[in-house]
Amino acid sequence: MKVFRALGLALALVICCSANIRAEGFALNEWSARGVALSGGMIGRADDVSTLAYNAAGITQVPGTHVMGGLAFIAPMGTIVADMDKGTKYTSTKPDVWMAPHGFVSHQLNDRVWLGFASFSRFGLGNSFDSQWVGKYNMYDIGLQTISFVPTLAYKVNDTLSLSVGVEAMYAHVYRGNKIPTVTAASYPNPFDNDLQLEGSGWGVGAHLGMHMRFNDQWSMGLSYKSQVTLNLYGDVDFGYEGNNLIAKSRNLPEARDRSANATLQLPDSIAWGLAYKPLDNLSFEVGTVFTRWSTYNALNINMGDDYSSVNNKEWRDGWNFNGSVEYKPLDWWTLRAGVAYETPVVNESYSDYMMPTNGRTIMSLGTGFAWENWTLDLAYAHLWINPVDYDNTESSGIKSAGIKGGHSENVQANIYMFSVGYTF
Incomplete structure (x- = not known):
């Protein structure tokens, strides 16, 4: 019974906030x-219940x-510098705070087997500008919200080695706003x-x-793999004005x-290693x-019917995180x-756009944790210094065609504030 109570609590913590999942990255x-x-x-x-998201095999260390x-509260900020024929224009992103929830539950069945359930967000982005800004033909509002549900089985082979396997079901919601010359x-x-x-x-x-692998009381090592996820997205396109656009064909609009509308979004796989x-x-x-x-993120193409597709090439590079x-x-x-x-940077600047004015980042983080009786409270703060993106040679739609000769992003950064509450039954 306590397993179902714990699972219900974890789900409630995530579902109550999942509608607001957004992030800068x-x-x-x-x-x-x-x-x-x-x-x-x-x-x-890998030695608390949240390891279900990082390396679920470590849950065998949690009896x-x-x-x-x-919840994580993510506050991004930054400026787009657009070089125009008549000068340079500076536009800052709208100030906002996005939220990303998480929930976990684990239960030890016997000396060898553990069950777990995790809910968290693997991918997400949010970015918005004034609807009349200079880059409005590329985008003025964008969001990708995901939430993953991962039931997991972990098995303790011996005192050194533990293994885990989980099945992920990912739900995604995407939205985008831009202007069309008509x-x-x-x-x-x-x-x-x-x-x-x-x-x-x-x-x-x-x-x-x-x-x-727990070699002894001092040394341990982990390895985890998260597979690619192919999202099949279905939705609608709504226009402020409905009618004939006389320049639609000539400008490929x-x-x-x-x-x-529908789209297929290929999200990448990843492998993580850690030595403690x-x-x-x-x-x-x-x-x-x-x-x-x-590198699996080649394009984001949206089929809008009537033999029209919005083609958005990406051609990103593989990326590394060192921590x-x-x-x-x-x-x-x-x-x-x-x-x-x-x-490391991953964006191909030949196709850079305003959806992602970031290209690699450095992160510094601090935190503290408190424990009393069966309860734990963890607090964290992180600051992200984000590398600029160059737009001088981009082929993305709605930039050069709008009279923007080039430019770059600058002063892009983010603050993250986060808390986690845990309970042991």
């Missing part, structure tokens, strides 16, 4: 406050029944800005694999008629890396944490 790792404070250094440690849930018989020859709103949702399925060292009972270190196959962290427990009820990470 695309691949997310805000899966627990402890994990954020350690810059993702949970692959080798009994545990539940955890919480000329009608009444407005000819003067164009006006017609509003295009695209919104859709869909599901995809994937798999998770994990391995954890859609006719201004409300319609259904615990010289003292209250002190641990970890170094790790994550390899993400962003290091330290955790110190000065008192039985109090823990201090710190981490650092660097992510």
Whole structure:
């Protein structure tokens, strides 16, 4: 019975907030406050219930029944510098705070077998500008919201080796707003800005694999794999004005008629490795890396019917994350944490757009944890310094055709505030 109560609590924590899942980045790792404070250094440690998101094989180090849930609050900011024929224009993103929830439950069946259930967001992005900004023909509002549900089985082969397997069901909701230059018989020859709103949702399925090795009381190592997920998205396109657009064919634009739309979004697989060292009972270190196959993200093409498709080439590069962290427990009820990470650039600037004004980042994080009786509370803060994107040579639609000769993003950064609450039954 306590397993079902724990599962219900974890689901409630996630579902109540899942409608608001957004994030500055695309691949997310805000899966627990402890994990954020350690810059993702949970692959080798893997010793609390949130390891179901990082390396589920480590759940065999967590006896009994545990539940955890919480929220990340992500506050991005940045500026687009657009070089125009008549000067340079600076436009900042709209200030906002996006939320990403997480929930976990684990239960030990016997000395060998553990069951787990995780719900968290692997991917997400959110970015918005004023609807009349200079890049409005590319986009002025974009969002990708995902939530993954992952039931997991972990098996303790022996005192050294544990393995895990999980099945992932991912739900996604995507929306986009941009302007379309439109000329009608009444407005000819003067164009006006017609509003295009695209919104859709869909599901995809994937798999998770994990391995954890505890060599002795000091050294441990983990390896985890998350598969590709193919999202089949279905939705609608709505126009502010419906009617004939006299320049639609000449400029390869859609006719201004409300319609259904569909798209297939291929999200990449990743493999993570971590090595943890615990010289003292209250002190641990970890170094790790994550390899993400962003080269599978070739294009985002949207079929709008009437033989029209919105073609958005991407051609991204594979990416690496390198991280290091330290955790110190000065008192039985109090823990201090710190981490650092660097992510390599993945965006192909030949197809860069305003949807993702980021290209690699450096992360510094701090956190603390408290424990009393059966309860835990973890708090984390992270700051992201995000590399600029160059638009001088981009071929993405709605940029050069709008009279933008080039430019770049600048002062792009984000703050992350996070909490997790855990309970042991």
